[in-house]
Amino acid sequence: MRWSRRGRRPAAVALVVAIAGVLLAGPAAAGDGGRPTVDPSAPTPTSPSPGRVPQGSGPDGRTVGGPQLDTRGLVVADGAPPLPDGLTAAGWLVADAGTGDVLAARDPHGRYYPASTLKTLTLLTLFPLLDQNRVVVGSVEDENMEGSRVGLVAGGQYPVSLLFRALILQSGNDAANALARAAGGVDVTVAAMTETAHTIGAYDTVVGTPSGLDMAGQSSSPYDLALIFRALLADPGTAAVLATPIAQMPPVEGRAPGFQIQSQNPLRTTYPGDLGSKTGFTDAARHTFVTAAERGGRRLVVSLMDSENLPVRPPDQARLLLDWGFALPPGIHGVGRLVSPGEVAAAPTSTETSFSAAPHRGVAARPAGGSGFPVAPVTLGGAALLLVAAAVATVAGRRRATPTLSEAGVRRPPGRRPPGAPASPPPPPEGWPSTPP
Numbered sequence: 383m384r385w386s387r388r389g390r391r392p393a394a395v396a397l398v399v400a401i402a403g404v405l406l407a408g409p410a411a412a413g414d415g416g417r418p419t420v421d422p423s424a425p426t427p428t429s430p431s432p433g434r435v436p437q438g439s440g441p442d443g444r445t446v447g448g449p450q451l452d453t454r455g456l457v458v459a460d461g462a463p464p465l466p467d468g469l470t471a472a473g474w475l476v477a478d479a480g481t482g483d484v485l486a487a488r489d490p491h492g493r494y495y496p497a498s499t500l501k502t503l504t505l506l507t508l509f510p511l512l513d514q515n516r517v518v519v520g521s522v523e524d525e526n527m528e529g530s531r532v533g534l535v536a537g538g539q540y541p542v543s544l545l546f547r548a549l550i551l552q553s554g555n556d557a558a559n560a561l562a563r564a565a566g567g568v569d570v571t572v573a574a575m576t577e578t579a580h581t582i583g584a585y586d587t588v589v590g591t592p593s594g595l596d597m598a599g600q601s602s603s604p605y606d607l608a609l610i611f612r613a614l615l616a617d618p619g620t621a622a623v624l625a626t627p628i629a630q631m632p633p634v635e636g637r638a639p640g641f642q643i644q645s646q647n648p649l650r651t652t653y654p655g656d657l658g659s660k661t662g663f664t665d666a667a668r669h670t671f672v673t674a675a676e677r678g679g680r681r682l683v684v685s686l687m688d689s690e691n692l693p694v695r696p697p698d699q700a701r702l703l704l705d706w707g708f709a710l711p712p713g714i715h716g717v718g719r720l721v722s723p724g725e726v727a728a729a730p731t732s733t734e735t736s737f738s739a740a741p742h743r744g745v746a747a748r749p750a751g752g753s754g755f756p757v758a759p760v761t762l763g764g765a766a767l768l769l770v771a772a773a774v775a776t777v778a779g780r781r782r783a784t785p786t787l788s789e790a791g792v793r794r795p796p797g798r799r800p801p802g803a804p805a806s807p808p809p810p811p812e813g814w815p816s817t818p819p
Contacts, residue, residue: 417441418493420590424598427495427666430688435472438491438586438603440726446583447605448718451490457717458486462710466702471689475604476703479612479674479681483716484605485707490718493586493601494687497662498530498553499670500594500602502610503587505546507578508565509620514543518564520634524556529595529664531556532643538634547629550660551645558593568592583721584609596666607672607685609720615657615674615681624658648697649673653704657681659697671696675704682707 418436437454439445445452458465465486473489484490520538525531532554534540540548540557542564548557562571571592579587584606590597614620627650633640647659659673672685684700684707694702 417585418588418599418601420588420597420599422590422597427596427598429665430495430668435492435494435601435688437489438493438601438606440583440585442727445491445718446585446726447484447490447721451484451487451605451718453487454489454492456486456488457490459483459710459714459717461714462486463706466706468694468702469699470694471686471696471699473604473688474684474686474699474703475608476682476684476707477608477612477720478707478716479615479683479720481716482612482720482722484608484718484720485682485710485714485716486703487604487717490605491586491603492687493588493603494670495596495600495664495667496587496594496602496607496687497596497664497667497670498555498594499607499660499662499672499685499687500587500589500591500600501549501553501558501662502607502614502660502672503575503579503584503589503602504558504561504571504592505549505620505623506610506613507575508561508571509546509617509623511574512542512561512564514541514546516542516564518542518545518560520556520560521563524560527555527559527593529555529593533631533638533641534560535634535637537637538632540632544629544631546623547626548631548643550623550658551626551629551647552643553646553661555593555595558591562592579606579610580726582609582613582723583726585726594662594664596664602687604685604687605720607670607687608683611660611672611674611683611685612720613723615683621657624660647673648695649675649701653701659700661697669696671700673697673700673704675708677708680708 418438434454437452450457456465462485469488471488473487473492473494475484475487475490477484517539518541520534520536520540522536524534525536530553532548532552534548534554534556540560542561545554545557545561545564548554549561559568562568565571565574568591572589575589575592576587579585579589584602586601586603587606587610588599588601590600594600614624627645629643631641631643646661647656648661649656649659653675655675655677657674657676659671662670667688669689669691670687671689672683674681674683676682682704684703686696686699689696689699
């Protein structure tokens, strides 16, 4: 599978048109005929579900990727050696990113809270829509974002290319907010992410935030995270963002000096052939992780959801699965496959079917025909037209430039505020090891 760079602009224009349809059609259309949606009015989840999470499916009710993936337990390719010990994540998947063959999985379509692994979808969605050279001015809202922040300062000037790196390297929720603002706002970005997920067949993914901060109803699955990461690897631009080791944040006169940020990827220097990773952690999601590596011309992708650091850290569980996958002999057939973009039929718009399952027990699902996104009434009609027009103008005038890394600056210890930075520093990164909440 390869996302054509030549077709990026037409595809981006088509995506904006689709977003316009969602925003302007109103709540019934946004609900995708009863598909699961987020519920911004519900309390923010603060702990994992006490029971089993719901299982996702395609828009026609069938399992995306093949019937063998319709399982809440383990499924392993015939003739494969035993799986390694220490795989404690509630849901995981290992697949060949080249052929798409799923080699093994546990609860592959379980709909778990994604935490910051959802930022991989933010990158996949916004990368073709935003000019890499465009400068975004930091806002007070960016400074005050909850959770992990890279340290954007109100009034600071940040190129889009740098914000994408801050999004992935340091899991900056402030960077996610700034990128969403550049794309027309959070509502437009959430709609665009949903459209992208459906385009590639990631129907277990329900988007509520560009950052992955928990929201009732938000979800993804081990299968979907692998789909998204595979798509990122297929494009040289987004693959370069995943592989970036360091980046330099610019100084803001009178507010903060410049500082260097480093990749939080725990496998970058420890696993041969690593192609990039994305970590995630919230109280509700626990630890989530998606990664990929290449060996002998073969690429594998691994995703894990709802895991703990003990007894085996998620990155080390991923390492075990990568080693296991690379050791499989030739000729092993998968138990399913990662679908190609556009392969899964679009969701029906009829509101006759009902999908009552919420991402976690005790979280009410929005009824069939309800609003699929947290779009306030003011964003519909004329305001939505303005947002879509702004996005169209961005795409139409986009000039692609090869992102470049700035010169390395002074290393800033994780979680430390440089002299002159805002009084409210970014919290520590969300990588491993971590302390219990």
